[in-house]
Amino acid sequence: MGDDAGAVRTAVLSLQRATGLPMVFGGALNGRDRLRITELVGGTTGSLDGLVVRRNSGLGGKAMALGRPVWVSDYPRASTISHDYDAPVADEGLLSIVAVPIVVRRHVRGVLYGALREPLSLADRVVAMAVQAARDLEQDLAVRDEADQALARVQGAPQGPGAGSASARWEEVRAVHAELRGLADQITDPGVRARLLEASSRLATAGLDGGPAPDGDAPPARPALSPRELDVLAYVAIGCTNAQAARQLGLLPGTVKSYLRSAMRKLNSHTRMEAVNEARRAGLLP
Structure with missing residues (x-):
């Protein structure tokens, strides 16, 4: 039915329209414990395009490891995450960021991010909309998996x-x-x-x-x-x-x-x- 990256692209566009955040981005897992950021809206430098994020590294890596949303209001000064990706994040001038994992049947399939270029706390409404976008995507991926399995039964x-x-x-x-x-x-x-x-x-x-x-x-x-x-x-x-x-x-x-x-x-x-x-x-x- 299509790869996960295409589904993430649709979710990124939907989240940006819903929240109006200056930058929304995301990517699908590229291996067991890393993802590649491939879908971006609002970027100005391209520094995050193609970035590989590893489990437990940075904000997205922490979201992957925990299997739940995490966010910071001042990324460079956050003490709750590692700072492996400070340079590309700084190039984009991102400060307040939320990362929401996409989890299907207990497996992380990708991460959605929303960000501000100001050190402000993201509103509960914005975080909730990011979580909802991820949940919608999880449902689509789960249903798509079922469809692929159904087709495989006929083809096999x-x-x-x-x-x-x-x-x-x-x-x-x-x-x-x-x-x-x-x-x-x-x-x-x-x-x-x-x-x-x-x-x-x-x-x-x-x-x-x-x-x-x-x-x-x-x-x-x-x-x-x-x-x-x-x-x-x-x-x-x-x-x-x-x-x-x-x-x-x-x-x-x-x-x-x-x-x-x-x-x-x-x-x-x-x-x-x-x-x-x-x-x-x-x-x-x-």
């Missing part, structure tokens, strides 16, 4: 004679398709969300590539289902009840029922499975 499934029944393989494809659509709705990064939906669309049309779909003949014209109608059908297609689909999608069962009825009407179907089969013939579901 055995193929050819003796690899298992075609029916079993298609059930796995359908389960992954539904999972990807559910995960996409949790992603805040529009680029990553679009790639997840594109991947799910490729799975949906897999049965149409080079021949008819597995459950029908040549596909008819595609009905204009809404994204949520398609999400619901994807879970119905793998045997979920309305209540189970609602839990997966974070909806009320009644809302799921409404989407399902609408999809059935658009697909000119009278039952749940008839709607699923029509959607498969149209290349909307695998």
Whole structure:
């Protein structure tokens, strides 16, 4: 779905817009215990661009080691951090800095920084917004990891004679398709969300590539289902009840029922499975 650096870039831009801080920067881990700063907004000298920060060194290194946010109001005089990176920080004239680690499943994946060029205490609101930006990024990375694992299950499934029944393989494809659509709705990064939906669309049309779909003949014209109608059908297609689909999608069962009825009407179907089969013939579901 993309590397961590791209996700950090989106978070840096979002944090700068939200806080208006003179400088916001960050980077993803580059090895087990170091990160490289690659994403910067508001820099004037380039002294921090590409800087490698090691665990326990400087402010960011301390945040990596502790796994929690740390901040100082006068960086060169701070007694709570090491001063390995005083020169590049001084070149930028940064004094008040907050560093927030990005932690996914207990592993630090990067650090976000926000900074002022004045020796002032960062407002609680600013620190809270930096923490929230990191939390949003953590959620995106966790969901993206799940999506990568789901795709790997399809790509790594055995193929050819003796690899298992075609029916079993298609059930796995359908389960992954539904999972990807559910995960996409949790992603805040529009680029990553679009790639997840594109991947799910490729799975949906897999049965149409080079021949008819597995459950029908040549596909008819595609009905204009809404994204949520398609999400619901994807879970119905793998045997979920309305209540189970609602839990997966974070909806009320009644809302799921409404989407399902609408999809059935658009697909000119009278039952749940008839709607699923029509959607498969149209290349909307695998």
